[in-house]
Amino acid sequence: MLVAAVLDADPHAFTALVSRYRDAYTRFAVRMLGGSHADADEVLQSAFLRAYRRMDSCRDPERFGAWLYQIVVNECRTYATRRARRERRFVQEPGDYGGAFVAHTATNTALRDEIQRALDQLAPEQREAFVLKHVEELSYDEMAEITGIGVSALKMRVKRACEHLRALLETPNHV
Amino acid sequence: MSDHSEHRDLAVPMASDTSDECEDAPTDLDAAFAARIAGPLRCAEHLAPDFELRLFAAVSAAEPRVKGAARAPTPVLAAHTPGIRVSERQPSWWQRPHTVRVSPVVGLAMAAGFAGLVSLATLQAVDRPAAKAQTAHRPLAATVETPNVVRFVLIEPGARRVALVGDFNGWAADATPLATAGTGGVWTVSVPLTPGRHEYAFVVDGARWITDPAAPRTLDDFDTQSSVVTIEPPAQKS
Numbered sequence: 364m365l366v367a368a369v370l371d372a373d374p375h376a377f378t379a380l381v382s383r384y385r386d387a388y389t390r391f392a393v394r395m396l397g398g399s400h401a402d403a404d405e406v407l408q409s410a411f412l413r414a415y416r417r418m419d420s421c422r423d424p425e426r427f428g429a430w431l432y433q434i435v436v437n438e439c440r441t442y443a444t445r446r447a448r449r450e451r452r453f454v455q456e457p458g459d460y461g462g463a464f465v466a467h468t469a470t471n472t473a474l475r476d477e478i479q480r481a482l483d484q485l486a487p488e489q490r491e492a493f494v495l496k497h498v499e500e501l502s503y504d505e506m507a508e509i510t511g512i513g514v515s516a517l518k519m520r521v522k523r524a525c526e527h528l529r530a531l532l533e534t535p536n537h538v
Numbered sequence: 539m540s541d542h543s544e545h546r547d548l549a550v551p552m553a554s555d556t557s558d559e560c561e562d563a564p565t566d567l568d569a570a571f572a573a574r575i576a577g578p579l580r581c582a583e584h585l586a587p588d589f590e591l592r593l594f595a596a597v598s599a600a601e602p603r604v605k606g607a608a609r610a611p612t613p614v615l616a617a618h619t620p621g622i623r624v625s626e627r628q629p630s631w632w633q634r635p636h637t638v639r640v641s642p643v644v645g646l647a648m649a650a651g652f653a654g655l656v657s658l659a660t661l662q663a664v665d666r667p668a669a670k671a672q673t674a675h676r677p678l679a680a681t682v683e684t685p686n687v688v689r690f691v692l693i694e695p696g697a698r699r700v701a702l703v704g705d706f707n708g709w710a711a712d713a714t715p716l717a718t719a720g721t722g723g724v725w726t727v728s729v730p731l732t733p734g735r736h737e738y739a740f741v742v743d744g745a746r747w748i749t750d751p752a753a754p755r756t757l758d759d760f761d762t763q764s765s766v767v768t769i770e771p772p773a774q775k776s
Contacts, residue, residue: 374597375686375730379706382590382729383713386582393583404585408593415597475578482579497576525568528575 377418381411384428387499388435394494395439395487398479402442410438432509436491443487481531485524492520493528587717590728594687686769687730690738692716695723697742702727704738704764711741733771737764 385407392403414421414434421430482490495506496517503514510517690702700716706729707713716725737756740748749755750765757763 374594375732377597378590378594378730381593383707383710385589386584386712386715389585390580390583394579400583400585403583404589407585407589408596411593412596412600416600471578475581478575478578493572493576494579497572498579500580521572522565522568525572529571532575 374415377415380427381414381431384431385411387428388432391494391499392435392439394479394482394498395491396443396446397483398476402446406438406442407435409442410435413438429505429508433511436495436509440487440491478528478532481528484531485527489520489524489527492517493524496521584715584717587719587726588728590730591687594730686733687728688767688769689726689728690716690740692725692740692742692748693723694725694740694742694748697723697725699743700725701741701744702729702738703741704736706731706736706738711744716740731767731769733769735766735768737766739764 388407388410389403392406393400396402396406410431414431417434421427423430482493485493491510492506495501495509496503501509503517506512506517507514512520692700694700697718700718701711702714702716703709703711704714714727714729716727718725737758738750740750742748747762749763753765753767755763756766
């Protein structure tokens with residue numbers, strides 16, 4: 364019944380519905396895409412349009428948010444992969460962020476930028492797991508539902524992400 | 539719960555999904571470190587104010603994936619057409635009106651009253667192409683066909699954040715934030731609305747409830763004022 368109802372997709376209602384979730388996914392996309400709002404905008408436009416076209420596959424309206432999150436996560440993965448192939452923008456020069464977290468001298472914005480740059484150094488799967496767990500504060504079960512990855516694998520990715528970030532941020536002039 | 543198998547085809551396979559499953563889970567040390575560095579990353583991020591306009595244009599131009607009967611070209615109109623049985627014009631689950639809930643923020647705003655009203659809000663309705671001849675206002679932000687997208691503008695120079703609440707978003711103070719483009723205190727958001735009567739208000743800094751002085755007002759059962767915007771249905775073709 365619900366699937367049949369969703370098939371009457373109305374652009375007005377869809378856009379209004381998506382606007383409820385937009386900001387929640389914007390932060391995730393920005394964090395996953397090197398802090399770029401332009402890239403996040405492009406990814407979310409693509410993700411929401413894809414969701415509209417696939418509304419008939421959302422079988423449980425009570426889980427619409429999680430369903431939409433899955434699409435956003437996958438769009439971010441696809442976009443990041445394409446972007447990585449065409450440029451190497453995340454490669455940092457030595458000393459760009461080394462010791463920033465230890466020194467505590469940066470402003471909040473600068474500190475966030477430093478952490479974002481360190482985050483960008485992680486493998487995509489580690490960055491995704493770290494952001495979902497510690498920035499979006501999802502449970503491992505929620506992460507598993509959204510990513511389609513097992514809880515134990517997600518825990519290990521988070522652990523490795525933390526280790527890598529600590530190496531990047533807590534060791535002065537670490538490369 | 540969602541059906542994973544249903545969505546699995548959306549996933550882009552990640553490398554080495556299972557190679558690391560035998561290792562240890564994050565430690566308390568990891569959690570403490572993560573908590574320290576994740577804080578700065580949790581600040582809100584916002585996209586351009588015209589995001590909804592562009593999305594609506596893209597969605598309107600897209601063909602939805604529909605099984606079974608063809609989608610009606612103007613589903614909103616159909617819902618208002620006499621003679622159509624209720625069972626034929628039931629809206630989708632995501633179109634149906636939901637129970638109005640008053641969030642804690644709005645509750646606080648009600649308690650705080652309406653003091654400090656220093657704003658001017660205007661509405662600009664961007665109507666359907668068929669009704670363009672009857673339109674008094676032209677859209678400011680829309681350069682594409684954007685049926686029934688309403689642009690809400692609030693001038694509130696001292697605000698740190700502004701949200702639009704209304705019956706269209708369940709009166710949720712975190713659902714529809716307004717964006718400001720500069721230092722002039724002009725806050726805007728564009729929201730697609732279905733034809734009909736809608737009640738709304740602004741919530742400034744999460745605590746101050748502001749009605750729109752340029753729009754009609756109404757009182758709810760709790761004597762709380764809200765503004766009213768009425769979206770005319772598109773002109774019927776004769």
